[in-house]
Amino acid sequence: xxxxxxxxxxxxxxxxxxxxxTHTPADPHALAAELLDKVEAxxxxxxxxxxxxxxxxxxxxxxxxSTFSGxxxxxxxxxxxxxxxxxxxxxHRTRASLAADPDPAFSFQRRGAPxxxxxDALLALVRRLRVEVRLSAPTFSHAAKDPVDxxxxxxxxxxxxxxxxxxxxxxxxxxxxxxxxxxERWFYDVDEATALSRVIKRxxxxxxxxxxxxxxxxxxANDVLNAKLILEKLVAPDKWLAEMPAS
Numbered sequence: 001x002x003x004x005x006x007x008x009x010x011x012x013x014x015x016x017x018x019x020x021x022t023h024t025p026a027d028p029h030a031l032a033a034e035l036l037d038k039v040e041a042x043x044x045x046x047x048x049x050x051x052x053x054x055x056x057x058x059x060x061x062x063x064x065x066s067t068f069s070g071x072x073x074x075x076x077x078x079x080x081x082x083x084x085x086x087x088x089x090x091x092h093r094t095r096a097s098l099a100a101d102p103d104p105a106f107s108f109q110r111r112g113a114p115x116x117x118x119x120d121a122l123l124a125l126v127r128r129l130r131v132e133v134r135l136s137a138p139t140f141s142h143a144a145k146d147p148v149d150x151x152x153x154x155x156x157x158x159x160x161x162x163x164x165x166x167x168x169x170x171x172x173x174x175x176x177x178x179x180x181x182x183x184e185r186w187f188y189d190v191d192e193a194t195a196l197s198r199v200i201k202r203x204x205x206x207x208x209x210x211x212x213x214x215x216x217x218x219x220x221a222n223d224v225l226n227a228k229l230i231l232e233k234l235v236a237p238d239k240w241l242a243e244m245p246a247s
Contacts, residue, residue, distance in 0.1 A: 023242035026068055026188060032075035036082065039159045052129055054161050056168040056179055059188035060227035061112065061219075062195035062202065064243060068188055069164040076160055084158040088165020090138030091122045094146050110222055114167055114229070119174045122163075126181045129154070129161055142206070166226060171233040179235045187237035192227060199223045 024031075039053050057072075059065035069085055076083035093116050098107040110116060128135055136150040154161070167175045169185050179185055200215040209215035 021189070021240045023189065023240045026241040026244050028068065028071040028075040032072055032078075035076065035160055039082075042159075052159055052161055054126065054129065054163060054182045054184075056182035056185045057162055057164045057188060058166060058169040058179075058185065058230070058237070059190070060192065060195050060230050061166055061223040062197070062199035062227075063188045063190045064198070065164060065166075065188040068241070068243075069162055073162060076162075081157040083160035083162060084137075084152060084154045085162045085164060086125070086137045086152060086154075087139055088117065088122065088163070088168065089140035090147050090151070091118045092116065092140055092147050093118055110225075112166075112222055113226055114170065114172065114175065117167070119167075119178060123174055123178050123181070126163065126178060166230060169235045169237055170230060171235045176235055184239065185235060185237040186239040186241055187234070188241045188243070190243055192224075192231075195227060196224060 035053065035055065039051075042051050042053065057065055057069055066087070069087075073083055073085045092111070095108075098104055098111065098116060101107040107116060125135075125137055134153075134155045137152040137154060138147045138149050139151040140146070141148050163182065168182070169179050169187055170176065171179075196216075196219055199219045200209075200212050203209040203215035203218055204212055209218050
């Protein structure tokens with residue numbers, strides 16, 4: 001498989017069902033080379049507007065998908081700008097929007113759940129990527145705790161767009177439509193216990209919880225619920241990515 005072997009792995013994602021999946025090592029350099037080869041082949045086709053290749057990269061909270069996305073982006077751009085990364089986090093609903101909900105306390109508690117995003121805006125951007133040469137995308141400021149509009153600039157050099165976020169393989173509309181707009185769907189697959197441990201540490205480090213006990217309670221009330229939804233309602237990915245051992 002284009003210079004990197006896939007291997008079967010037994011993975012019990014939802015705690016009740018074990019399925020054998022063929023996993024591809026999440027080697028950013030090998031996967032970047034594969035994507036660049038695919039895009040190069042597309043350049044010879046008749047011109048039909050911006051010929052971008054969109055990859056949706058999903059995974060449960062704490063899986064490590066964001067870290068991997070950054071490494072993949074660096075590998076893709078090692079010889080010059082070729083790719084851009086659009087994070088789903090840029091499409092969080094603002095705090096002002098959540099505060100206007102019928103139960104704002106619940107909305108803030110569940111921030112990160114599907115209803116706390118604006119998937120219609122994400123879908124609109126994904127479709128614009130197919131027809132517009134130059135455009136911008138939002139990112140998310142953890143300091144401001146809100147999206148930042150027009151923070152990511154995309155132009156004709158960016159032939160590959162990585163769209164990264166938890167719900168990019170979610171089989172619930174309109175997320176399903178977003179998922180099917182991708183040329184490829186990848187799922188960064190780690191076990192739920194590992195992901196939970198990372199979320200707990202992340203909550204403490206970010207000051208969202210006083211200690212690991214409080215962080216675990218916070219994660220169980222939100223992140224774990226989101227993870228179970230993702231795993232139970234999954235648009236089949238084109239690649240299951242297996243985390244590489246830390247070097």
